[in-house]
Amino acid sequence: MTSPELQADTLPSRDEAAYVLDRKTVTSILYALDTENRDKLVELMEPLHPADIADLLEQVNAFDRGRLLRLYDKEFDGDILSELDESIREEVIAALSPSTLADAVRDLESDDVVDLLEDLEEPQQEAILDALEEPDRLAIQQALSYPESSAGRLMQREVVMAPDHWTVGHAIDHMRGTDDLPYQFYHIVLVDPRMHPVGQVALGRLMASPRGTPLSEIASEEFQIIPVDQDEEDVAYAFNQYHLISAPVVDADGRLVGVITIDDAMIVMDEENESDMLLLAGVDDESSLSDTVINTTRRRFPWLAVNLLTAIVASLVISIFDETIAQFVALAVLMPIVASMGGNAGTQSLTVAVRALATKDLTGSNVLRVIRRESLVGLINGLAFALVMGIIGVLWFGDMTLGYVIGTAMVINLVVAGLAGAVIPVILDRVGVDPALASGTFVTTVTDVVGFFAFLGLAAMVLL
Amino acid sequence: MTSPELQADTLPSRDEAAYVLDRKTVTSILYALDTENRDKLVELMEPLHPADIADLLEQVNAFDRGRLLRLYDKEFDGDILSELDESIREEVIAALSPSTLADAVRDLESDDVVDLLEDLEEPQQEAILDALEEPDRLAIQQALSYPESSAGRLMQREVVMAPDHWTVGHAIDHMRGTDDLPYQFYHIVLVDPRMHPVGQVALGRLMASPRGTPLSEIASEEFQIIPVDQDEEDVAYAFNQYHLISAPVVDADGRLVGVITIDDAMIVMDEENESDMLLLAGVDDESSLSDTVINTTRRRFPWLAVNLLTAIVASLVISIFDETIAQFVALAVLMPIVASMGGNAGTQSLTVAVRALATKDLTGSNVLRVIRRESLVGLINGLAFALVMGIIGVLWFGDMTLGYVIGTAMVINLVVAGLAGAVIPVILDRVGVDPALASGTFVTTVTDVVGFFAFLGLAAMVLL
Incomplete structure (x- = not known):
C-alpha cells in the first residue's frame, strides 16, 4: 500500500487527454534513449501502466522501438506483451533477450499466454512454451486445442x-x-x-x-x-x-x-x-496503426481492387448511353449526383442493419418490418430530393424534362438503396458471411448501376 | 437457489442464435396476446431476462407493444425500463399504469434511475421523481446536477x-x-x-x-x-x-x-x-431500429441534404469541362472510376484515423508519421491502379493519351485521399468536433472534386 501522498500522482488531470501518454513524457523518454541514460529511462517508465508502455512501443518508430527494448530489456514486464498490438508483437518478442522473454511469460495468467501464443509463428510459440514449467505448458496446450475465437481460448482455467x-x-x-x-x-x-x-x-x-x-x-x-x-x-x-x-x-x-x-x-x-x-470502410480488420507502409498498402489493395471492378461495371452502364451523353452533356454533369445520393442512402440503411445484426436487434421477428421501413424511408426522402433536384435541374439547365428525369431517377435509386441496404446484410448473415465484410461493395454497386441506368435510360427515352 | 434440474434450462443451446429471443417464443407470446391469455403470457415471459423483455418490446410493432404492456402491466419490472431503447421508453412509460411505474422505479439502483430520467421530458421526469421516497429523490436530483455524459451521472452513490x-x-x-x-x-x-x-x-x-x-x-x-x-x-x-x-x-x-x-x-x-x-455512415447516432418511418426519414434527411450539396459542388467541377466531355464521351464513362477510387481510399484512411483517435492510439507523438504513411500508401496504391486503369483505358478506348490521363489522375486522387483521410479527422479532433461526425463528407467532397478536376482538367489540356 502506498501512502496518500504518493497516491496523489495517480489522480488524473482534468483535461481531455486524461489517459494518454502525454507528449512530454514521450519526449523525455526519447531523450533518455538518445543519451543512453538507462537509469533515467527506467525512472520515467516506472510509473507507466503496462498498457501505456505497450502504446508507447506502438507509437514510436521501429528504430526507437529497437533501441528502447535493448536499453529497457531487463525491466520488461510480461503484461506489456499482452497489451501489445499484434502487428508488432513478433518484432518485440524477437528483440527481447531469451531470459527476459522467459521471465516475462512466466508471470502471465494462462489466458494471457494463450492470447499471446495464438498469433505467433511456430518458432516463437516454441520458444515461449519452452520457457514455461511443465504443468503450465500442458494447460496452455490444452487451451490451444479449443477452436480459435472460442470461449475455451478466452477463459481462465483457475476457478474458485x-x-x-x-x-x-x-x-x-x-x-x-x-x-x-x-x-x-x-x-x-x-x-x-x-x-x-x-x-x-x-x-x-x-x-x-x-x-x-x-x-x-x-x-x-x-x-x-x-x-x-x-x-x-x-x-x-x-x-x-x-x-x-x-x-x-x-x-x-x-x-x-x-x-x-x-x-x-x-x-x-x-x-x-x-x-x-x-x-x-473496406479496411482489413487486422490492420493496425503500427503496420509499415508496405503492409498497409498490401492490406488495402484488395478492397480497392474490388471497388475498381464495381466502378468499371458502373462505367459499362454509362457507356451504353454514350450517344445520349454526347448530345446532352448536362447528363454527364448531373449523373454523379444520382449515384452519390443512392450510395449514401444505401450506406445509411446498410450500417443500421449491420449494427442491428451485431447486437441481435434485427431478428426473424422484425426483419420484414425493418426492410419495409428502410424502403419507405428511401421513398419519402427520394420524393423530397426529387423535388429539390428537379427544381435545380430546371433552373440550372432550363429544361423541364431534365428535371423530371433526374427527379424520377432519384426516387427509384433511393428506394432501391433502402431495400438493398437492408436486404443484402440480412442475406449475407443468413448464409454465414460477416455482413460487415461484403455488404458495402454490393450496396454501392447496386446504387451506382441502378442510379446511372435509371437516370441515363430515362433520359434516352424522354430526351431523344 | 434453484435445483440443478431447473438450471439445465439456462444452458444456452449451441447454435449461432444462442442468446436471441427465438422466433418460437415471440410467436407464442403474440398468440397469448391475441387470445388475451394473461396467465399464459406471464408464464412465457417469466423465464426471460429483463434485457430480453426489453428487446421483445422493441421488436414487436407499436400496436402489439401497447397490448402487451396492458396485459402484462402488473408484472412489469423496473429493470425492463433500464434496458429499453430510448426511442420507445417514453411510449412504454406512458402506457404503464401510475402504480406499476412507481413500483418499477422504486426497485432500481440510483444510477439506473438517473440513466432513465435524463432522456425523459419534464412531465414524465416529475412523475417518476414523485414515485420515489424523499432521500432517493434528493440523491437522484443531486446526480442529475452533474453534467450530462459525465462520471457523476454514471456512478452509483452507494460505496462500500x-x-x-x-x-x-x-x-x-x-x-x-x-x-x-x-x-x-x-x-x-x-x-x-x-x-x-x-x-x-x-x-x-x-x-x-x-x-x-x-x-x-x-x-x-x-x-x-x-x-x-x-x-x-x-x-x-x-x-x-x-x-x-x-x-x-x-x-x-x-x-x-x-x-x-x-x-x-x-x-x-x-x-x-x-x-x-x-x-x-451519416446516420444520426440517436436513431434506433424501433423509430417510426417518419422519424427515421427526418433523421436521415439532413445528412443526405449535406451530401446533395457536396455532390452539386462536384457537378459544378464537371460542368467546367462540359465542352471537353461533349467531344470525348469516354471521359464521362471513365470519370466516376477516378472519383469512386478516391472516395474509397479516403474512407479507408479516414476510418483508421477516426478509430485510432477514439482509442487514443493516434497522438501528438505519431500524427506526422501516420499522415506520411497514409499519403505514401495512397501513392503506392495510386501507382498500381494507375497502371491497371491506364491499360484498361487504352484497351477499351484504344487511346494511349486517355490511358496516361486516367493513370495520372488516379495517382493524384489517391495521394490526396490518403492525406485528406488522415488530416481532416485530426484537425476536427483538435478543434473539438467529433471526427466521426463530419469527416466523411469532407473527405469524399475532396476526393470527388480533386478526382473530377484532375481527370477532366488533364484531359482538357492533353486531348484538346
Whole structure:
C-alpha cells in the first residue's frame, strides 16, 4: 500500500487527454534513449501502466522501438506483451533477450499466454512454451486445442468453486487455506457432485452473510453458463446483454472447465466493434496503426481492387448511353449526383442493419418490418430530393424534362438503396458471411448501376 | 437457489442464435396476446431476462407493444425500463399504469434511475421523481446536477468503504452489520480521514486473508481515481485500457462521492463505438431500429441534404469541362472510376484515423508519421491502379493519351485521399468536433472534386 501522498500522482488531470501518454513524457523518454541514460529511462517508465508502455512501443518508430527494448530489456514486464498490438508483437518478442522473454511469460495468467501464443509463428510459440514449467505448458496446450475465437481460448482455467452444500464459513476457510487463488475473481462457482455448475455466489454477498448461511441461499439470481466451444462474439454479447461479471464455462458434458470474466469480454466486444467499423470502410480488420507502409498498402489493395471492378461495371452502364451523353452533356454533369445520393442512402440503411445484426436487434421477428421501413424511408426522402433536384435541374439547365428525369431517377435509386441496404446484410448473415465484410461493395454497386441506368435510360427515352 | 434440474434450462443451446429471443417464443407470446391469455403470457415471459423483455418490446410493432404492456402491466419490472431503447421508453412509460411505474422505479439502483430520467421530458421526469421516497429523490436530483455524459451521472452513490487503518476482520464485521450493501460491488475503497480514496481492496484478496491483516497490506496495485466531471467516454477508455473492475469517483476536493463499475463502462464503450460507426455512415447516432418511418426519414434527411450539396459542388467541377466531355464521351464513362477510387481510399484512411483517435492510439507523438504513411500508401496504391486503369483505358478506348490521363489522375486522387483521410479527422479532433461526425463528407467532397478536376482538367489540356 502506498501512502496518500504518493497516491496523489495517480489522480488524473482534468483535461481531455486524461489517459494518454502525454507528449512530454514521450519526449523525455526519447531523450533518455538518445543519451543512453538507462537509469533515467527506467525512472520515467516506472510509473507507466503496462498498457501505456505497450502504446508507447506502438507509437514510436521501429528504430526507437529497437533501441528502447535493448536499453529497457531487463525491466520488461510480461503484461506489456499482452497489451501489445499484434502487428508488432513478433518484432518485440524477437528483440527481447531469451531470459527476459522467459521471465516475462512466466508471470502471465494462462489466458494471457494463450492470447499471446495464438498469433505467433511456430518458432516463437516454441520458444515461449519452452520457457514455461511443465504443468503450465500442458494447460496452455490444452487451451490451444479449443477452436480459435472460442470461449475455451478466452477463459481462465483457475476457478474458485465450492460444493453446493457448503456454508459461507466453509467457503471462507477454504479460501484462506488456498495458496494460489486467481489474481482476480468475483464469484464462487457452486458445483454439484458431477462438477456441473449449479449457481454462483457474488463475493459481496458472501462477505455480508453470517458464517452459517448455506451458499445455495445467497446464490445470484443471474447466472449464465457458457459452452466451451461458443464463439467469443456470442460470449461478449451475453456479458453485455445480461450485465454478467463472470460466468462459468462448461465442456460438452456440462462439466466446469473454466471461467470468463467481464474484462476479457469487454476486450472482445471492443475488437468486434472495431472489426465491423473497419470492414464497413473496406479496411482489413487486422490492420493496425503500427503496420509499415508496405503492409498497409498490401492490406488495402484488395478492397480497392474490388471497388475498381464495381466502378468499371458502373462505367459499362454509362457507356451504353454514350450517344445520349454526347448530345446532352448536362447528363454527364448531373449523373454523379444520382449515384452519390443512392450510395449514401444505401450506406445509411446498410450500417443500421449491420449494427442491428451485431447486437441481435434485427431478428426473424422484425426483419420484414425493418426492410419495409428502410424502403419507405428511401421513398419519402427520394420524393423530397426529387423535388429539390428537379427544381435545380430546371433552373440550372432550363429544361423541364431534365428535371423530371433526374427527379424520377432519384426516387427509384433511393428506394432501391433502402431495400438493398437492408436486404443484402440480412442475406449475407443468413448464409454465414460477416455482413460487415461484403455488404458495402454490393450496396454501392447496386446504387451506382441502378442510379446511372435509371437516370441515363430515362433520359434516352424522354430526351431523344 | 434453484435445483440443478431447473438450471439445465439456462444452458444456452449451441447454435449461432444462442442468446436471441427465438422466433418460437415471440410467436407464442403474440398468440397469448391475441387470445388475451394473461396467465399464459406471464408464464412465457417469466423465464426471460429483463434485457430480453426489453428487446421483445422493441421488436414487436407499436400496436402489439401497447397490448402487451396492458396485459402484462402488473408484472412489469423496473429493470425492463433500464434496458429499453430510448426511442420507445417514453411510449412504454406512458402506457404503464401510475402504480406499476412507481413500483418499477422504486426497485432500481440510483444510477439506473438517473440513466432513465435524463432522456425523459419534464412531465414524465416529475412523475417518476414523485414515485420515489424523499432521500432517493434528493440523491437522484443531486446526480442529475452533474453534467450530462459525465462520471457523476454514471456512478452509483452507494460505496462500500473502510478507513485505511482497518484490518480484514474489521471490514468483514462491518459488512455483516450493514443492512443495505449495494447489489453488486467488487472492491472496498480505502479512505483517509479527509474521505480521500487512498486505495482499494479486491474482495477476493479480502476473503483469502486472515482477519488480522491490515487492509493497506492487501490493497490492489492497480487503482485509478475518476474525477466526477470526467467525460464518460474517457471513463470507458480508462476501464478498457487499464482493465479496471471498479473505480472510485471523487469531487473537485478529491473526496469520495461514488463508484463506477465495469458493466456501466462497458455499456458506454459500446455506445461510443456504435455512435462512431453510425456517424461515419451519416446516420444520426440517436436513431434506433424501433423509430417510426417518419422519424427515421427526418433523421436521415439532413445528412443526405449535406451530401446533395457536396455532390452539386462536384457537378459544378464537371460542368467546367462540359465542352471537353461533349467531344470525348469516354471521359464521362471513365470519370466516376477516378472519383469512386478516391472516395474509397479516403474512407479507408479516414476510418483508421477516426478509430485510432477514439482509442487514443493516434497522438501528438505519431500524427506526422501516420499522415506520411497514409499519403505514401495512397501513392503506392495510386501507382498500381494507375497502371491497371491506364491499360484498361487504352484497351477499351484504344487511346494511349486517355490511358496516361486516367493513370495520372488516379495517382493524384489517391495521394490526396490518403492525406485528406488522415488530416481532416485530426484537425476536427483538435478543434473539438467529433471526427466521426463530419469527416466523411469532407473527405469524399475532396476526393470527388480533386478526382473530377484532375481527370477532366488533364484531359482538357492533353486531348484538346
